Amino acid sequence: YMNMSYDRLKNQVLDPYERARKVQLALSKVYQTSFLLRGALLYIHLSNKLNALSKTAQLSTSTAINLASLHYQLEITLEENKNLKSLRKIKQLDQDIVSPNKRELITFLSLQMCKECLNSIKIKSNKEIISQLAYSLYLLSSQEFESAINKIVLSNVTMSSQILSKILNSIRMFPDAFNEVVEKGYNIYILETLLQNIKTDNVTNSSRSIAANKSRLGNLLSEYTSMKSKAGSGTPRDLFWSKVSSAFKKDFDISVNRGGPVGKSLLKNKDFIINTMKQSMKKSSDNSDYQSYLDVMLNSVSISLNK
Amino acid sequence: MVELTITGDDDDILSMFFDEEFVPHAFVDILLSNALNEDQIQTQSVSSLLLTRLDFYTKNLTKELESTIWNLDKLSQTLPRTWASSRYHKEA
DSSP states (O other), X not given: OHHHHHHHHXXXXXXXXXXXXXXXXXXXXXXXXXXXXXXXXXXXXHHHHHHHHHHHSSOOHHHHHHHHHHHHHHHHXXXXXXXXXXXXXXXXXXXXXXXXXXXXXXXXXXXXXXXXTSSHHHHHHOHHHHHHHHHHHHHHOHHHHHHHHHHHHHHHHHHHHHHHHHHGGXXXXXXXXXXHHHHHHHHHHHHHHHHHTSBOTTOXXXXXXXXXXXXXXXXXXXXXXXXXXXXXXXOXXXXXXXXXXXXXXXXXXXXXXXXXXXXXXXXXXXXHHHHHHHHHGGGGXXXXXXXXXXXXXXXXXXXXXXX | XXXXXXXXXXXXXXXXXXXXXXXXXXXXXXXXXXXXXXXXXXXXXXXXXXXXXXXXXXXXXXXHHHHHHHHHHHHHHHHHHHHHHHHHHHHO
């Protein structure tokens, strides 16, 4: 009876159990192989497409945008299949095709975006293309996206500072000059609203900042402000007006302290300068949110004028 | 070697996965690296052919596993009684 029971147990339970264990292990290995191979095939396919597209012709904006989307898909493929990166084939493709192309693409997109934001006419008429460039650049590298925005803002700051610096000697021309600066400020306002309208809810970027991920803010403007950089935090407009103000303050202080006819003229036209700013700043935005920037600009002259 | 197993018969490839030493990552690495400098299209067609076969194995192994578990489960309902009766015989 004992032997019969044991044989029965072995035949009906132990053997099937052992077989099931082996099948399960094999199944898991089939699955792992399949998953890895599928990911690798997708990566190979996408990098082939990337290679073909980048070879076709001189890089154009529309091609660059398509390429950026391919890079993003490659990124997701790697993200979903962590072991892909260590395959020699994938490493080779990355090294020969994907990475060099990505670097080239980032340079192109960044340069193109700066070009499109060069002046008021361009920025107003090319909103759509600027949005696409900004989004593509962000998909490739959030750091490069941030630095491109900074570059655009800072080049506008430089131009504005030069305009204001020149006008100190002939303060009667101040309204025209300040209007020009406000126009540049308005360009930055447009850039800001444009970024705000680009949603990033579906973006799963590994290089995305943790802070942005946590708060789930979900647009390019909030992504920008959540990044910490040398240029300081805040929105593009925060950066623009604070830089313009501090540069102007420096020049203004020097002129007032030097005295002479220029300094005297500045002091005499105190109300004129302040009123010009108050009038003009309204045009720096489409709504009434310019008040804080007006304060920033008034700050640049108030200390010297109130001595 | 990899080329061989891919063109080999069903059991050759299937038995590979029953080998306890088999490492999926190493296998895929060798498979794709062998074709490193070969035709890209060749690599892709060989790989997708293999994938089709892997899907087939997945289906069959899952089926087998399910029926084995179902049988064991069914058996476990009758088993305590079998054990109880064998203990009864022993004591007698």
